Amino acid sequence: MQCSWKSMMLLVLASIAIQYTVIRTFSTKPLSLLYSVGLVPRSHAVNCSRKDLTKLGQGTAENSDRGCDEIRTPSSPASSSSSSSSFSFSSSFTANNRTHILILATTRSGSSFVGQLFNQHPEVFYLFEPLYHVQLALLPRLSQSRNLAERRVMLGAARELLRSLYHCQLSNLESYIRPRPSNHTTEKLFRRGASRSLCTPPVCEATLGKEAQNLVLTDEGECVKRCGLLNLTLAGDTCRAKQHSAIKTVRIPQISDLRALIEDPRLNLKVVQLVRDPRGILASRIETFRDTYRLWRLWRATGRRPHNLDLGQINTVCEDFLKSVSTSLARPAWLRGRYMLLRYEDLARFPLQKARELYSFLGLDLDHSVEEWIINNTRGSSDLSSRQKFTTVRDSAANAENWRLKLSFDMVLYTQTACQPLLELLGYKRVFHPRELRNLSHSLVEDRTFLPFL
Numbered sequence: 001m002q003c004s005w006k007s008m009m010l011l012v013l014a015s016i017a018i019q020y021t022v023i024r025t026f027s028t029k030p031l032s033l034l035y036s037v038g039l040v041p042r043s044h045a046v047n048c049s050r051k052d053l054t055k056l057g058q059g060t061a062e063n064s065d066r067g068c069d070e071i072r073t074p075s076s077p078a079s080s081s082s083s084s085s086s087f088s089f090s091s092s093f094t095a096n097n098r099t100h101i102l103i104l105a106t107t108r109s110g111s112s113f114v115g116q117l118f119n120q121h122p123e124v125f126y127l128f129e130p131l132y133h134v135q136l137a138l139l140p141r142l143s144q145s146r147n148l149a150e151r152r153v154m155l156g157a158a159r160e161l162l163r164s165l166y167h168c169q170l171s172n173l174e175s176y177i178r179p180r181p182s183n184h185t186t187e188k189l190f191r192r193g194a195s196r197s198l199c200t201p202p203v204c205e206a207t208l209g210k211e212a213q214n215l216v217l218t219d220e221g222e223c224v225k226r227c228g229l230l231n232l233t234l235a236g237d238t239c240r241a242k243q244h245s246a247i248k249t250v251r252i253p254q255i256s257d258l259r260a261l262i263e264d265p266r267l268n269l270k271v272v273q274l275v276r277d278p279r280g281i282l283a284s285r286i287e288t289f290r291d292t293y294r295l296w297r298l299w300r301a302t303g304r305r306p307h308n309l310d311l312g313q314i315n316t317v318c319e320d321f322l323k324s325v326s327t328s329l330a331r332p333a334w335l336r337g338r339y340m341l342l343r344y345e346d347l348a349r350f351p352l353q354k355a356r357e358l359y360s361f362l363g364l365d366l367d368h369s370v371e372e373w374i375i376n377n378t379r380g381s382s383d384l385s386s387r388q389k390f391t392t393v394r395d396s397a398a399n400a401e402n403w404r405l406k407l408s409f410d411m412v413l414y415t416q417t418a419c420q421p422l423l424e425l426l427g428y429k430r431v432f433h434p435r436e437l438r439n440l441s442h443s444l445v446e447d448r449t450f451l452p453f454l
């Protein structure tokens with residue numbers, strides 16, 4: 001039953017991909033094709049008439065594969081400004097000044113921490129890992145799946161969902177949430193509690209005292225418990241009311257997978273790629289994903305590498321990083337002004353400085369609440385000496401090199417050999433002796449400056 005449902009879903013998606021291509025190519029067929037397969041809820045359907053599509057065609061060729069959401073959504077400022085003068089996507093969109101931020105990361109690379117740098121900003125609508133639902137609905141075992149066709153289907157769906165979410169159409173998420181939301185409400189949004197906007201009024205209707213409000217914002221479980229059903233319509237309204245939006249994901253492998261979104265001038269998408277020493281990622285995953293990384297723990301405990309160990313688990317990380325970083329260092333025109341590389345280790349050492357660089361690249365003001373959050377949650381705030389504080393609340397950034405005490409020397413040797421080109425590219429030093437590995441008084445992180453490509 002499960003199985004056949006999944007294959008149906010895959011078929012449906014494949015057919016959408018084909019129809020999408022048709023639309024892209026001819027730009028004249030109504031998007032209602034998408035509604036006919038039922039993935040785009042009809043009640044929220046954008047009315048994309050032939051006339052609109054003709055308008056769309058007046059943009060550059062790159063625009064022509066886009067929907068008609070801005071044209072018709074009444075609450076979008078873009079539509080009001082476009083009605084007067086002759087229609088142009090880029091001008092109407094930039095008048096809106098909305099920046100869309102994507103944190104491109106992998107698991108255990110510090111992405112929750114980076115996400116917080118946006119989540120804490122009062123003018124940013126932040127979503128934590130919405131693509132979880134796409135993966136769960138389409139390919140529950142994607143991380144294991146090396147099937148190219150499956151990956152492609154999943155990535156196509158992921159891109160389309162990201163586009164909708166940046167346009168605040170949260171209802172498009174509904175097709176992937178299980179059980180299917182009724183009345184546009186759900187209690188099953190993955191990690192809702194990680195998103196401030198979804199735990200504060202108006203989305204969280206619960207009337208809470210100040211103390212309870214703080215609790216809801218610091219404890220994800222409390223948010224889910226006290227805020228009740230999530231009204232996705234209301235969440236979408238809230239998204240539209242904010243100046244910017246940010247999405248964190250570990251489910252897009254490489255920067256090139258985002259090219260279609262980056263090149264969409266209406267989206268004004270900026271990507272922050274977060275990288276981390278793969279040896280650190282490995283050590284952290286071994287602690288966190290105890291089942292999946294069981295054989296690595298066995299290796300560490302016994303000193304002997306199990307013959308059936310899945311080396312792909314770490315090789316894939318290095319391969320994806322290497323391809324993305326090589327692409328971006330080659331500075332292709334499509335990434336100009338749209339890409340910044342951030343090493344987790346640098347953020348750990350200089351959190352405030354790096355946060356400032358990040359916000360400056362994005363062209364956003366670094367809000368006081370973000371600075372305060374950083375100071376509250378890191379030790380490395382020495383660049384704001386007057387307010388230096390050492391809290392035990394959470395010290396996520398302070399332990400970026402802790403992996404050196406957690407992996408066996410063998411495991412380090414294996415990883416740094418498999419990932420050598422990447423380590424060189426990113427400035428992570430290899431070690432050649434266990435003593436060197438454990439001596440934390442010399443860092444393995446070279447000073448490197450990765451300037452945003454402007």
Ligand SMILES: *[C@@H]1O[C@H](CO)[C@@H](O)[C@H](O)[C@H]1NC(C)=O
Nearest residue numbers: 042043045046047048049072
């Ligand atoms: C879509 O447009 C058509 C023709 O302009 C109109 O008849 C129809 O009522 C519209 N539907 C919606 C949902 O706005």
Ligand SMILES: *[C@@H]1O[C@H](CO)[C@@H](O)[C@H](O)[C@H]1NC(C)=O
Nearest residue numbers: 077094095096097098243363
């Ligand atoms: C957009 O930003 C520019 C420069 O940052 C500013 O001059 C302009 O007033 C802004 N427009 C809107 C609609 O906020």
Ligand SMILES: *[C@@H]1O[C@H](CO)[C@@H](O)[C@H](O)[C@H]1NC(C)=O
Nearest residue numbers: 181182183184185186229231
């Ligand atoms: C949907 O909401 C309406 C009013 O908000 C309510 O009357 C109706 O019972 C709800 N339907 C379901 C399936 O929850």
Ligand SMILES: *[C@@H]1O[C@H](CO)[C@@H](O)[C@H](O)[C@H]1NC(C)=O
Nearest residue numbers: 183184185231232233234237
């Ligand atoms: C969700 O919020 C919208 C907008 O405020 C409202 O119209 C709708 O009734 C709400 N839905 C439910 C089920 O409460």
Ligand SMILES: *[C@@H]1O[C@H](CO)[C@@H](O)[C@H](O)[C@H]1NC(C)=O
Nearest residue numbers: 120369370371372373374376
């Ligand atoms: C920082 O910590 C102080 C004192 O614990 C607290 O009052 C404040 O709300 C915290 N701010 C943030 C943004 O976490």
Ligand SMILES: *[C@@H]1O[C@H](CO)[C@@H](O)[C@H](O)[C@H]1NC(C)=O
Nearest residue numbers: 435436438439440441442443
């Ligand atoms: C650790 O490294 C530092 C700096 O490289 C060196 O001075 C020190 O002797 C080393 N300590 C040990 C125990 O090897």
